[in-house]
Amino acid sequence: MPELQQPEQTPAQVSEPRNHQTPSQIAAALQRDHPEWASEIVEALGETTIVVPREYIIEACSFLKTDPDLNFNFLADVCGFDRGPEEEPRFEVNYHLFSTTKHHRLRLKVLLNEEDTHVPTVTGVWRTANWHERETYDLFGVIFDGHPDLRRILLPDDWQGYALRKDFPLRGYEPYSLT
Amino acid sequence: MSAVANIPPQFEIVDRPLDTQMTISMGPQHPSTHGVLRLELVLDGEMVVKATPDIGYLHTGMEKLFEYRKYQQGIVITDRMDYLNPLGNNLAYVMAVEKLLQIEIPERAQTIRVLMCELQRIASHLVWLGTHALDIGAMTVFFYCFREREKIMNLIEAASGGRLTPSYFRVGGLMMDLPAGFERRVQQFQNGLPHALDEFDKLVTGNRIFQKRTQGIGYISAEDAIDWGLSGPILRGSGVGLDIRRANPYTGYENYDFEIPVEHDCDVWARYLVRMREMRECHKIVQQALARLKPGPVKADAPKVVLPDREAMKTHMDALIHHFLLVAEGVDVPPGEVYQPIEASKGELGVYIKSTGGPKPARVHFRGPSFINLSALPDMSRGCMVADIVAIIGSLDIVLGEIDR
Numbered sequence: 001m002p003e004l005q006q007p008e009q010t011p012a013q014v015s016e017p018r019n020h021q022t023p024s025q026i027a028a029a030l031q032r033d034h035p036e037w038a039s040e041i042v043e044a045l046g047e048t049t050i051v052v053p054r055e056y057i058i059e060a061c062s063f064l065k066t067d068p069d070l071n072f073n074f075l076a077d078v079c080g081f082d083r084g085p086e087e088e089p090r091f092e093v094n095y096h097l098f099s100t101t102k103h104h105r106l107r108l109k110v111l112l113n114e115e116d117t118h119v120p121t122v123t124g125v126w127r128t129a130n131w132h133e134r135e136t137y138d139l140f141g142v143i144f145d146g147h148p149d150l151r152r153i154l155l156p157d158d159w160q161g162y163a164l165r166k167d168f169p170l171r172g173y174e175p176y177s178l179t
Numbered sequence: 180m181s182a183v184a185n186i187p188p189q190f191e192i193v194d195r196p197l198d199t200q201m202t203i204s205m206g207p208q209h210p211s212t213h214g215v216l217r218l219e220l221v222l223d224g225e226m227v228v229k230a231t232p233d234i235g236y237l238h239t240g241m242e243k244l245f246e247y248r249k250y251q252q253g254i255v256i257t258d259r260m261d262y263l264n265p266l267g268n269n270l271a272y273v274m275a276v277e278k279l280l281q282i283e284i285p286e287r288a289q290t291i292r293v294l295m296c297e298l299q300r301i302a303s304h305l306v307w308l309g310t311h312a313l314d315i316g317a318m319t320v321f322f323y324c325f326r327e328r329e330k331i332m333n334l335i336e337a338a339s340g341g342r343l344t345p346s347y348f349r350v351g352g353l354m355m356d357l358p359a360g361f362e363r364r365v366q367q368f369q370n371g372l373p374h375a376l377d378e379f380d381k382l383v384t385g386n387r388i389f390q391k392r393t394q395g396i397g398y399i400s401a402e403d404a405i406d407w408g409l410s411g412p413i414l415r416g417s418g419v420g421l422d423i424r425r426a427n428p429y430t431g432y433e434n435y436d437f438e439i440p441v442e443h444d445c446d447v448w449a450r451y452l453v454r455m456r457e458m459r460e461c462h463k464i465v466q467q468a469l470a471r472l473k474p475g476p477v478k479a480d481a482p483k484v485v486l487p488d489r490e491a492m493k494t495h496m497d498a499l500i501h502h503f504l505l506v507a508e509g510v511d512v513p514p515g516e517v518y519q520p521i522e523a524s525k526g527e528l529g530v531y532i533k534s535t536g537g538p539k540p541a542r543v544h545f546r547g548p549s550f551i552n553l554s555a556l557p558d559m560s561r562g563c564m565v566a567d568i569v570a571i572i573g574s575l576d577i578v579l580g581e582i583d584r
Contacts, residue, residue: 045278045515073405076520077529079544096518096529096546100405100419103426107518128408131554139242154235154583163243164542170240170247 023048023106026070034060049094049107054119057095057110061125064097064106072097072106075122078132080140084166090114093142095122112142121147139164200228207236211314211569214579216553218568227568230560232553237583245543249509250276251350253543258344260545261581263306266299266335267523268545268581269348274429275519275530276350279512280484287475288352289431294365294468295338295347296430297461301372302331303524303576304454304461311451311573312383315392320382327375330368337361350510351485352478362469369469372462376455384455393447397559397571400445407555410548411526412457413575416450418443423522435464447574454576484510509538525549525576547581 021029024041027048031038037060040051052060064072077096084090091112098105110119121144123129133144134153141162144150152159161168206217215236221229241260245253257268270292277284284292309324332342337358339345347354383389399409404417414421420441424432440456442449478485486505487498512534520529526548533542552575560571 045281045517047517049516075408076527077518077531077544077546079531079542079546081533081542094516094518094531096531098520100421100426105427105518105520107516126408127406128551128554131550135550152235154238156235163240168243170243 021069021104023104026104026106030060030064034063037063047105047107049109051109051111054110054112057108058120058122058125060108061095061097061122065125071099071101073126074098074100075126075128075132076105078122078129078136080136080142080164082140082164082166085114088113091117091140091142093119093136117142118145119143120145123147138162141165205568207233212572213310213577216572216577216579216582218556220565220568222565225564227560227563227565230557230568232556234550234553234579234582237579239584241584242543242545245540247539249538250512250540251505251509253540254346254349255344257545258341258346259580260547260584261523261525261528261549261578262343263303263578264299264524265343265345266295266347267303267521267528269346270296270430271519271521271523271528271530271545272543273348273350274521275517275532276510276512278517278519279515279532279534280350280481280510282351282479282481282484284352284430284479285476286431287356287473288477288479290468290471290473291353291357291477292348292430293432293435294465294472295335297464297468298331298334298365298368300524301458301461301465302328302335304458305331307454307524307573307576308379308383311570311576312389314569314573315389317383317386317389320379323375323378323382327372330371334361334364334368337364349478349485351481352476356477362472365465365469369462369465373459376458376462380455383451390448392567392570393451393574394444396447396563396567397574398445399555399559403558404445404555407558408551409526409555410551411522411524412450412453413526413552415440416442416453416574417445423520423527427520429519429521435467437464447570450574511538512536512540520546523548525578525581526552545581545584547584549575549577549579550582553577553582 024043027041027050031041037052037056038050039053042049064070076098079094081092089111093110095108119142121133131153133147134150136142137144137150138152138154139162155163201222203220203222204217205220206212207215217233219231219233220227241256244256254269254272257272258265260268305324305328309321312320335345336342338361339347339354399417401417401419404414418441420439422439425439437460440453442452482501487502491498492502514534514536516533518529518531520527528548529546531544532540535541560568
């Protein structure tokens, strides 16, 4: 097993043992200690979702990764979702976190308005976020600020529009030709 | 002569110093890139300075297509993603939908799912072994691997009717029960498999050329592997004993007795050993699943989700009505979102489904293990030789159908 990454400073509450927390306990503790990080907690179908304001996403992610009791060292997935052009906020970005030592999972969610689809990148926390974020940018047009290489990944560089948005037609606007 | 003046400028002969770096394009039509992967290699002589994967040549917009199809129609799309492990894709997708619908699966269906998934994992690893050895220059192994794989393909065809696109797992259970005599045929295959695996060991494991081509190549440490999100045999080859079947058990895997092979060399050779040992563990699981097969239903008792039996449709009016509504209107799935991870043959396969109610999903996202495993290629291949790139790609066991989706 790999060495656990040591946190830079010990967290405030070290007295209570927090070794076997369920995801809902983690979410509740996070909301208690850092109320500004969790604007909403959703528990459904055995999964816990924390809605994080986008300006705190990097802080929340680095805390969840480096805290030795939580140790979310594995970013399983990042995916976008478009609620539809008439919805506000329109876009969701979901981060699925996993711990290779504690084996628990957690979902973080960032909500975005259509006019301002910027999120800070988490590539500095987990390098695997690189391609996940490129894919989300490619298909939804969510811009990850500070990403080292934010280019389209699945679609061609000169593709117009964002294919997984709800207002993008299934067959595209016109036949695409490589020539 | 005017023809001399017409030579385009790129064909002019220029003197380049010997230490100039050269950029070449490998693929997308290169046989060892296992599909349509293109690599942009910056070379210093024979040494790779930088390797940048370029993907998307097989992109067919499957995730968009899911949003326009009913839940049960999505199963056939999943077959076409990782086409070497279609039953694993089926399983992840139907389990995510079942989680949204909150339905329980009968025990026989669970056992058959485990049985078929492990057979499929062996088949997937056999293709990996054959092509990986072929890339490195051992051609014979390929034919032996495909001989064994053909037996599994025949088993899958006998159960589902399809070889590469079985769509055997359905929401709420299975398409249908196993055919008569299936257990005997699986047992026949099982009896021959250890001998075949011994053959592969003799052909490849002790082969000194193969060892020299793989040992110490494509190094990635355990910390880096986790940071890059690698999963499956690659992560276990870097010394991290993580297997979703143990970490977050599903389909009753917690009741099976098997080991998680772990190697600590972090190179192509370690990943080779992990997969070779994993096939023997699959053999063990299939044997246990065979022993557990008890008669019983293979579909959940949920008439609004599961298609009724053919016989019931002829005799019961409500079965006919349910059948009509299921086919014409689909399943009404309550709103919600789920992320369902499974241990596919290549690593963590996660399915994210968002439902806003109704018969069609609002969003289906596949976290393909190949996609993420490939993203670490630039890190693994820095400073290696051009020929080693082929060995590293082989050890990643990528399937472009899943990467590009």
